[in-house]
Each structure stands twice: as structure tokens, then as C-alpha cells.
Amino acid sequence: MKPSSTLTLAIAPDRTHLIAPSALLREALERQRTLTIAALLIWAAMLPALVALGLDERTVREVNVWIKPLKFMASIGLFWLSTAWFVGLLPEAQRRHASVRALVAVALAAGLFEIGYITLQAALGQASHFNFSSPFHQVMYTLMGLGALAMTATQPVLAWRITRHGRADLSPVWRSSVVLGLVLTFVLGAGAGGLLGSVQPPSGAGLPVVGWHLGGGDLRPAHFVGMHAQQFIPLVGALLATAGADRRWLWGFVALYTAWWVGTMAMGLDGAVFTPPPAAYSTSAT
Numbered sequence: 423m424k425p426s427s428t429l430t431l432a433i434a435p436d437r438t439h440l441i442a443p444s445a446l447l448r449e450a451l452e453r454q455r456t457l458t459i460a461a462l463l464i465w466a467a468m469l470p471a472l473v474a475l476g477l478d479e480r481t482v483r484e485v486n487v488w489i490k491p492l493k494f495m496a497s498i499g500l501f502w503l504s505t506a507w508f509v510g511l512l513p514e515a516q517r518r519h520a521s522v523r524a525l526v527a528v529a530l531a532a533g534l535f536e537i538g539y540i541t542l543q544a545a546l547g548q549a550s551h552f553n554f555s556s557p558f559h560q561v562m563y564t565l566m567g568l569g570a571l572a573m574t575a576t577q578p579v580l581a582w583r584i585t586r587h588g589r590a591d592l593s594p595v596w597r598s599s600v601v602l603g604l605v606l607t608f609v610l611g612a613g614a615g616g617l618l619g620s621v622q623p624p625s626g627a628g629l630p631v632v633g634w635h636l637g638g639g640d641l642r643p644a645h646f647v648g649m650h651a652q653q654f655i656p657l658v659g660a661l662l663a664t665a666g667a668d669r670r671w672l673w674g675f676v677a678l679y680t681a682w683w684v685g686t687m688a689m690g691l692d693g694a695v696f697t698p699p700p701a702a703y704s705t706s707a708t
Contacts, residue, residue: 423459429593438538450503450506450510452510453506453507453509453510453517453646454505454507454526455506456506456526457502457505457506457509457526457530458502458503458506458527459653460499460530460533461499461502461503461579462499462662464495464499464502464533464537465495465496465499467495468495468496469493471488471492471495471541472488472492474488475488475492476488482548482549483549483572483625483626484625484626484627485625485626485627486635487544487547488544489633490540490544490550490551491537491540491541492543493632494536494540495537498536498537500653501529501533501573501652502530502533504652505525505526505529505576505580508580508584508600508656509522509580509602511542511584511588511589511597511600512583512588512589513587513589516583516587519583521583522580522583525579525580526573526576528572528576529589531569532569532570532572532573533569533573535565535566535569536569539562539566540566550562550566552622552697558670567615567619568655570612570615570623571612571615571616574611574612574615574649575608577604577652578604578605578608581600581601581602581604581605584597584600584601584604585601593663594665595662595663595668595669595672596656596663598659598669599655599656599658599659599660599662599663599672600656600659602653602672602676603651603652603653603656604652604655606648606651606655606676606680607651607652609648610644610647610648610649610651610680610683611645611648611649611651611652612639612648613648613684614645614647614648615645615648615649617641617687617691618641618644618645618696620696620697621639621691621694621695622640622695622697623635623639623641623642624637624640628640632646634646636689637693638690638692638694639690639693639694639695640690641686641687641690641691641694642686643682643689643690644686644687644689644690645687646686647682647683647686648683653678654679655679658675659672659678664674698707
């Protein structure tokens, strides 16, 4: 499959023939098969989790126990699939480089560990996050944080490989948007995530689907903005590349996006409640 230099498709301006979902799936499998299959499988696992959501009335901090696994399955699956797509911006030989194989393995292992533990805790009717009720739960919570950090750290590694070895047919705006998106996924996503690990969100359902509380004390919106720089910035870069815009427009959007993240961080830190010592927690902690 030979790449084209004509920019006609916003989601992948380095290709011109990808329109049908089946073609997009074939392309993703060609770019990075392991992460693409993992993403599809984890999304398929959302179906039994949705059934459990409908049948299981147990809650943790006033939220159904299956909400958290569903959100993490959706998010990590998207993270894997996006990473797989961006690996395809490297020449085929570079996709087999040791650093690329390593970042794929780290992203896969960290994501599986996090989803596995969160799902296990949901099945047990217990919290996965902010659960310091035993040394085991304390260790697992710490490992989840380290795993999340390692997973986001794969993104600047991929950005570096694309900067050094990206395919010659890539539009400069498209390439820059991917690199910036991957770097900011780590900087903003891990930046918010590091604080989020010590700031327990308010209890209750919050906004529909996402569960956020916008009245202060909830860093999850900032974490969302940071983590999804991986998709938002490249998507805008693809649209700009298709329209023939230069990189000044991209830099303007990145500045606005960063300001959005700063705003959500300020909102979350306003009224934030930092984690008390583990000894103050009970088995109902979340």
C-alpha cells in the first residue's frame, strides 16, 4: 500500500483512499497490529461491563461500580488505537525499531494492568482509586499511578521517532501537530494526573457520562484535556493541513488548547481536598 502526497482526508492527510470504516481498520492493523487488536478487544469487553452496569446496583461513593471500568476501557482503547495510527507515520522499517516495540509493550502492559485491577475491584464492589484500606490496595494504587505515568511517557518517545524518522510524504503541519499532540499528552496529561492522584474528586454522579464536578475540587477535566491532546491537536492539524494552512494556525490552536488546560486545572484546584494519610481511610474509600 503506497502512501499518497495529496491531502484529502482530514483524519489521515497522509492517505487519500481511506474512507470506509473497514479501510480505516485495515490501515490501523497495517500500521500497528498489536495495539489495534488490543483496542478492539478492550472495546468489545465494554459490552459485558454494560450488562453488569444494568444488573448490578452496587455503588462506590454514590456511583455505580461499573462506571469506572467502562470509562477506562473506552479511554485506554482510544489511546492504544491513536498510538497505533501514529506509529504508521514512520517508515515500515522504523516501525520495527526496538524503541517502537518497547513503547508498544509498555503502553499495552500498563493499560492492561490498570483496566484489569479496576475491573477486578468493580467486581468485588470495592474502590480501585484512593483505596488505602490495606497494604495490598496501597501498593496497587501506587502501581496504577506508575503505570499511567509510563503509558503517557511512551508518547514523547514516539514523537521523537516521528521527528527524526517520519515518512517523507507527511505534510509539515500534520507532522508538527502529531508531535505536539504526543508531547503535550505527556506534559499536560501526566501533569494533571500526578496531582489527581492526591486530590480525591467530590462524591456523587456529577455530569452525565464523564461524572465530572465543575464546581471545584475535581481535576478529572484537566486530566481529560491533557490526555486527549493525543487526539484533539492532531485532528486540528489534519484539518489545517487539508486546508493548506501554515503552522502559525497550528501554534495558535496549541496556545488556546494549553490555556484550556490551565483553566481546567485552576478550576479543579479551587477547593481541592488533598489525600489524608492512608491510616485515615476505611474500606469504603475510593
